[in-house]
Amino acid sequence: MINWRSALAIYKNELARFRRTMFGSVVGPVLTTSLYFIVFGAAIGGRMASIGGVNYGAFIVPGLLMLTLLSESTSNASFGIYMPKFTGAIYELLSAPVGVAETLLGFVGAAATKSLILASIILLTAKLFVNYEIAHPILALGYIILVAASFSLLGFILGIWADGFEKLQMIPLLVLTPLTFLGGTFYSITMLAEPWRSVALVNPIVYLVNGLRWTFYGQSDVNIWVSFGLTMTFLITCVTCIAVIFRTGWRLRT
């Protein structure tokens, strides 16, 4: 039986914590995205041909959105669970009648919610710079939710694993950001020459960016079913990991 009240209490508390740091957490991503648009959209984009019939400025919107989604979901969720570990407040969570389900609904749900709010803000910001239409808005929303949830789960695992702030930032900084940049955020991988095109196809982020781009413009460098399948697999893997973590108490209970 899920303890809904507990889950809701955690969820609301996490959102309240986000609200306290609202300004910084919104301004950062918005500023970064705006800079990308100014540099890649306005400055360079003017000299770029459109890709597959999509104007370059519009082409990079899903990629930039994905960049924000991945980094924000991961870091929000990892901080959410790392902070109580760091301050010692985790004792209360461990002694409360909450299990995997409540914790995930609360922490991961809140982190994903925050990512969704940010995603909307990013999309609105993008509108200021480029004109774009979303071909499949419902599917786009669904896919964004799926990605936000998956990477919040990943962030949650990182937050449990980390025993210092350094480790907390390692994976997003050293793995996610580079892979996203190389993952076709700013270009279509069909523009790459071999062997780089095949190398790019090993990068899982390519499938995420293209999945989202398909929901926007109906075009993708890869099969979108592979994108969807990969995202689902990733999500299920994370949930399984977390279930195991709770069962064994790894890094939570001594």
Next chain:
Amino acid sequence: MPEPILEIENLSKIYAGGFKALDCVNLTINKGEIFALLGPNGAGKTTLIGAVCGLVRPTSGTIRAFGDDLAQGWRKARRKIGLVPQEIGVDMFDTVERQIAYSRGMFGSAPDKGRIEEVLRSLSLWDKRGEQVRTLSGGMKRRVLIAKALSHDPELLFLDEPTAGVDVELRRDMWRQIDILREQGVTIILTTHYIEEAEEMADRVGVIDKGRILLIDEKDAMMGRLGRTEASFTLAEPIFELPPGISSQTVGIQDGGRTITYRGGDGTGKGKQEVAELARKLIEAGIIFTALDQKESSLEDIFVGLVERSEAAA
């Protein structure tokens, strides 16, 4: 017939490094009692509490709370358990009132502003309800933790050194709080280094050292069994034998006849009476004393004695 609320059987805990922090602990706590767990630093008190509250994974043994084995029934049991940890761990940037409401929700209770106000008032935190926790003094922060633990009206409350680092006045205040909880029927298990605290409040006392429970007894029985009164009379003139009618079992002559010592009683006040009686007899016999020292052995002495004995045996 006392009704058990917590039953711990053969509980052992070996930490990852191989350190045995609990060694086959057996302990039954009855509904409505206040149980004090005494022991030196590193004895295993916090580990024992952690094992019940879900912070520590027992290596072996069983824990039943409210009749349910915690391995299966933890979800139901934990709603009724409150924990005030030894170390202050709380979101420092949140406000007092929000934190208390959060705790209540986390433990699955419906929001209740009235109840939260009551808890805050009872701990003199009401005026501080809108402040960030980090701006409170250490003693007040500790109260916030107590308020958090009480927010969901637990039936079983663990207080891990609730008065460590708290001044005398605040400590007395806390004792009053605990008394009120006792009247409400809350079962309380507390650990403390202040023996005074155990003496003041506990119904039963357990002594733990090196992960083993050395002794569990009613506080009064323990005082009775091990408590002693000691007195010494300094005499104006040395004497060489006790006047008749004075029991040489409890009274002796020391210091070349310049001191008469008494050691007896049972921690219930019997010793004090006997000392008074002895004084009267000395006066009747014309023995003049110039000073009288008297001291009750406290739980502290009992405790130190027990731990020393167990260390000598080890």
